[in-house]
Amino acid sequence: MSPKQKKWLARIVVALVLFVGVMIFTHFAPLEEWLGSRQAAVWAEFALFLIPYLIAGYDVLWEAARNIGRGQVFDENFLMSIATIGAFAMVLFPDSDPHMAEGAAVMLFYQVGELFQSYAVGKSRKSISDMMDIAPEFATIERDGVLEEVDPDEVPVGSIIVVKPGERIPLDGTIIEGASQLDTAALTGESIPRDVEPGSDVISGCVNLSGVIRVKTSKPYGESTVARILELVENAAEKKARTENFITRFARYYTPIVTGAALLIAVVPPLAGMGTWSDWVLRGLTFLVVSCPCALVISVPLSFFGGIGGASKLGILVKGSNYLELLSKVDTVVFDKTGTLTSGTFDVVAIHPETGIDPQWLLSHAAHAEAFSNHPIAVSLREAYKGEIDPKRVLDAQEQSGHGVRAVVNERVVLVGNDKLMAQHGAAWQDCDVTGTVLHVCVDGEYAGHIVIADIVKPDAKRTISQLHDAGVKQCVMLTGDRLDVAKAVGKDLGMDDVRAQLLPQDKVSAVEELLAKQAEDGKLAFVGDGINDAPVLTRADVGIAMGAMGSDAAIEAADIVLMDDKPSNISKAILIARHTMRIVWQNIVFALGVKIAILILAAVGIANMWLAVFGDVGVAVLAILNAMRAMNVSKYRD
Amino acid sequence: MRKSFKLQDLDCANCAAKMEDAIAKIDGVDKATVSFMTQKLTLVADDSRFNDIVDEAQRICAKYEPDCVILR
Numbered sequence: 001m002s003p004k005q006k007k008w009l010a011r012i013v014v015a016l017v018l019f020v021g022v023m024i025f026t027h028f029a030p031l032e033e034w035l036g037s038r039q040a041a042v043w044a045e046f047a048l049f050l051i052p053y054l055i056a057g058y059d060v061l062w063e064a065a066r067n068i069g070r071g072q073v074f075d076e077n078f079l080m081s082i083a084t085i086g087a088f089a090m091v092l093f094p095d096s097d098p099h100m101a102e103g104a105a106v107m108l109f110y111q112v113g114e115l116f117q118s119y120a121v122g123k124s125r126k127s128i129s130d131m132m133d134i135a136p137e138f139a140t141i142e143r144d145g146v147l148e149e150v151d152p153d154e155v156p157v158g159s160i161i162v163v164k165p166g167e168r169i170p171l172d173g174t175i176i177e178g179a180s181q182l183d184t185a186a187l188t189g190e191s192i193p194r195d196v197e198p199g200s201d202v203i204s205g206c207v208n209l210s211g212v213i214r215v216k217t218s219k220p221y222g223e224s225t226v227a228r229i230l231e232l233v234e235n236a237a238e239k240k241a242r243t244e245n246f247i248t249r250f251a252r253y254y255t256p257i258v259t260g261a262a263l264l265i266a267v268v269p270p271l272a273g274m275g276t277w278s279d280w281v282l283r284g285l286t287f288l289v290v291s292c293p294c295a296l297v298i299s300v301p302l303s304f305f306g307g308i309g310g311a312s313k314l315g316i317l318v319k320g321s322n323y324l325e326l327l328s329k330v331d332t333v334v335f336d337k338t339g340t341l342t343s344g345t346f347d348v349v350a351i352h353p354e355t356g357i358d359p360q361w362l363l364s365h366a367a368h369a370e371a372f373s374n375h376p377i378a379v380s381l382r383e384a385y386k387g388e389i390d391p392k393r394v395l396d397a398q399e400q401s402g403h404g405v406r407a408v409v410n411e412r413v414v415l416v417g418n419d420k421l422m423a424q425h426g427a428a429w430q431d432c433d434v435t436g437t438v439l440h441v442c443v444d445g446e447y448a449g450h451i452v453i454a455d456i457v458k459p460d461a462k463r464t465i466s467q468l469h470d471a472g473v474k475q476c477v478m479l480t481g482d483r484l485d486v487a488k489a490v491g492k493d494l495g496m497d498d499v500r501a502q503l504l505p506q507d508k509v510s511a512v513e514e515l516l517a518k519q520a521e522d523g524k525l526a527f528v529g530d531g532i533n534d535a536p537v538l539t540r541a542d543v544g545i546a547m548g549a550m551g552s553d554a555a556i557e558a559a560d561i562v563l564m565d566d567k568p569s570n571i572s573k574a575i576l577i578a579r580h581t582m583r584i585v586w587q588n589i590v591f592a593l594g595v596k597i598a599i600l601i602l603a604a605v606g607i608a609n610m611w612l613a614v615f616g617d618v619g620v621a622v623l624a625i626l627n628a629m630r631a632m633n634v635s636k637y638r639d
Numbered sequence: 640m641r642k643s644f645k646l647q648d649l650d651c652a653n654c655a656a657k658m659e660d661a662i663a664k665i666d667g668v669d670k671a672t673v674s675f676m677t678q679k680l681t682l683v684a685d686d687s688r689f690n691d692i693v694d695e696a697q698r699i700c701a702k703y704e705p706d707c708v709i710l711r
Contacts, residue, residue: 063705070702076653118650125676234643237674238681248656297652298675305676 001119008115012108015056019104022048026101042098046091049100057084057107074255076292080110083288086281087610096278102610106289113618117298120625124306124632134186134205134226136170142214152204152221159217163208172224173215175200180211187229188564189315189638205229228556232317236308237301239320243585247300251293258600262287265604279606286603289613295592299624300585306631307581313634315564316574323560326543327578331523333473333571334512336537337480337487338376339530340547341494341568342455346380350434353449362449366441369407369414372397377437377453378405381416402481402504404439415442418483418502422447435489437482455482457490460569465495467572471579474523477515479508508537516541528571531555545571573637581631588624595620640689644680645710646673646700654703661699665692680709 001009026048031041054061057080064081072078087103090096139152140162147162152170155161160176163169169182181193184206193209196202202215205226221227266284270277304321311318318324335341351359367385370378371394382389397407403424404417415425416439422429427442429450436454440447465476477498480487487501500511516525527534527541530548535558538544546559548566556562563570599616602608608616649655652675659673667685674681680700684692693711700707 066705072703075703076651121676125678234677234679235681237677237679238672240672248659251653251656252660292653294651294653297656301652301674301676 002122005115005119005122008111008118012056012111012115015052015108015111018055019049019052019108022052022104023101042091045098046088046100049104050088053084053088053100053104053107056104056111057081060107060110061085074259076294079255079259079288079291080107083285083610086285086288090278090282093276093278093281095276096282099282099610106610106614109614109618113621116618116622117294117625120629121298121302124302124309124629127309127632134168135230136168136204136226139170140164140167152224155217155221157217157220161215161217163213163215165208165210165212167208169202169204169206169208169215170224170226171204171215171217171221172219173202173217175202175213176216178211178213180213181209183207183209184564187225187315189313189570190565223553228553229317232319232556232562233308233312236318236320237305239322240301241304241321241325243325243582243589244300244304244321247293247296247589251297254293255291258287258291261600262291282610283603283606286608286610286613287600289610290596290599290603290617292617295617295621295624296589298621299588299592299628302625302628303581303585303588303631306629307577307584310632310634311574311577314570314573314577314637316570316577317562317564318574318578319560319562323543324578324581326524327526327561327575328582329522329524330526330543330575330578331473332475332477332515332519332525333468334477334479334515334525334527334541335496335568336508336527336529336534337478337482337490338455339532339566340528341461341478342457342490343566346377346437346453346455348380348384348451349436349454350432350452351449352430352432352452354447357448359449362441363451365409365412365414365443365448366416366439366451368394368409369397369405369416369441371407373399373405375399376455377439380453381439381451412444416440435486437486454486455490457493458566458568460567462494464568464572467569468575469495471572471575473575475515479503479511481505505533505536508534509540512537512540526571526575528568530566531558534558545574547571576637577634584627584631588627591627592620592624640686641681641683642689644682644693646678646680647708647710648706649673649675649678649700649704650706651704654707657703658696658700658707661703662696665695665699667692671696 026045031044032038035041035044060077061081063077067075067078084103084107087099090099136152138149139155141148141150141155142160142162155171175196175198177198179197182196183193185191187205204224262284265287266281269275270280304324307324308318351363353359353362363385367381368389370381371389371391393410395408397405399405403421406415415421419429422440422442427447429440429447432438432450432452434452436452439451441449468476475497478491478496479500481503482501484501487499491499503511512527519525524542526543526545527537528545529538531546531554535554538546538558544559545561546555547563561574595616599608599613655673655675659671662671667688670683672681697709700709
């Protein structure tokens with residue numbers, strides 16, 4: 001509790017004790033005998049109840065008075081003041097029972113509710129900011145052999161920093177000396193430490209566990225992973241969900257309508273001769289007690305905030321409440337195969353040279369042609385080719401997106417790619433019956449053979465698809481640039497509903513657009529990619545999910561939801577968290593509105609009194625907030 | 640220009656929504672967000688009038704919540 005809240009609490013406790021004391025005293029003490037008349041006894045009670053009332057609510061009254069000056073009539077302080085002053089003023093109606101106790105109680109419980117709200121909101125704010133407490137406080141930089149602690153912001157790119165065990169890595173970079181284990185839990189939710197050694201890229205925000213490492217920084221602090229993640233999470237509250245906007249709009253009408261209704265109820269029936277003034281005025285005052293929509297206005301954003309915070313604990317970064325809301329409605333998930341469902345590390349599984357050609361010669365030419373490409377296929381070719389790659393032997397390498405590469409190796413024109421590339425250049429290629437990606441190689445216009453490369457499916461990919469189906473996702477679609485038979489084999493193994501193969505990067509956008517057009521009205525489409533080459537698709541889908549984003553700027557930029565880890569099972573977790581959050585949001589909306597409307601009806605017909613109204617109002621707010629705080633708890637989604 | 644400000648003593652969620660609404664209507668403001676949860680005001684507004692706009696926003700905040708201060 002903050003000092004302000006502690007004072008507040010003390011005030012409420014004092015007022016509460018006095019209130020109970022006055023209640024007991026007025027109930028048992030024979031005031032009427034002592035003071036001589038019934039009227040005098042009532043006025044004595046009035047004065048006694050005024051003490052706890054003023055102690056509890058003087059600030060509310062003061063705020064209300066100030067607000068009248070500014071024309072803020074529909075302010076909750078003002079409404080609460082009117083309701084309670086009105087209750088005290090009932091003493092002026094000699095025909096009704098006094099209502100001072102109710103007036104004081106309403107103010108007291110209103111304050112209890114307010115204090116609780118402030119405490120609960122502060123607490124969830126803190127637990128979320130603790131969760132995001134990944135910002136490094138300092139960086140240890142080495143200058144001329146001397147170690148110096150500086151602000152991470154001041155470290156230039158290319159500096160050498162030293163990170164001791166137990167310290168947080170302040171900036172992204174590459175290890176140049178020392179081996180250690182890194183705790184990436186704060187970023188990815190993954191509890192198993194990661195081994196790193198010289199040459200490994202390290203990411204800011206991870207905690208160094210075992211050994212001293214020296215890191216050459218590759219980015220300034222402002223562009224480092226940790227700074228970008230913090231910025232992303234902090235800005236998430238800006239993008240409000242439709243439900244949130246609906247509630248604020250609703251609140252804008254709710255208070256004036258209820259206040260207006262209160263006025264009508266207090267004035268019209270007695271004028272029409274339907275009963276005493278005191279009875280109807282009291283009913284009107286009861287209306288005012290439930291006229292504040294606070295329970296809703298606080299609990300809905302709090303639920304979203306909790307859901308986003310909870311998801312970030314598992315390494316799932318959601319860029320706004322609106323995306324969490326959309327994600328909960330997803331019924332079609334489109335996956336990019338490579339790097340998402342499969343690890344993206346390809347292995348050469350077969351080399352089939354044409355007769356008279358040496359397999360190593362074939363592999364060597366293919367590996368050289370792919371010498372400059374970063375495509376996973378190129379990387380695996382180079383890995384399979386054990387020998388040194390001499391870049392001087394390669395000239396004029398051109399990548400032909402979606403087809404392959406063309407390069408001059410040892411003064412021979414080498415084409416490496418799929419059947420489309422071969423067809424384009426008129427090479428007589430042969431099919432292969434091994435499942436995998438087939439790379440045809442053509443040297444100087446002659447078909448030289450092919451190399452088959454297979455991708456490894458991630459261990460939890462299959463489980464993810466079945467979890468998604470269990471969660472009610474109707475369609476899982478896989479998009480890939482691979483050959484149809486390879487794609488079908490993988491798709492069948494994983495339990496995909498649909499597979500689109502042999503797509504060029506631009507075809508993926510049209511495939512997603514086609515699926516979007518087929519979507520049901522309220523169903524949403526999510527696209528999951530690894531953020532490499534699929535930014536347009538990520539933007540086009542209702543929800544773009546990028547995975548394996550540790551350190552990938554493009555992915556963090558383009559996606560709506562970023563999975564720090566590269567495990568597909570995080571997708572189903574994200575959807576479950578989104579659903580869980582939305583369930584809580586709707587529970588709160590229905591519950592809070594239901595209780596308020598019930599109280600309004602009961603008050604209008606004269607069944608509910610002010611006691612019930614204030615318990616209803618404060619109770620609903622407290623329960624809604626407690627319920628909203630459940631959104632933060634994501635421990636059941638952990639593996 | 641886009642800038643975020645911390646809001647001190649923003650205690651009422653309903654007021655935050657009202658502030659957001661009123662600040663968004665200031666001349667020269669493209670987008671205004673008041674987040675009760677993060678206690679932040681984010682303004683996207685005209686560069687030339689930015690300071691005046693922040694002053695104006697401060698007056699609006701004080702209107703709904705007298706203690707609420709925009710920290711700049």
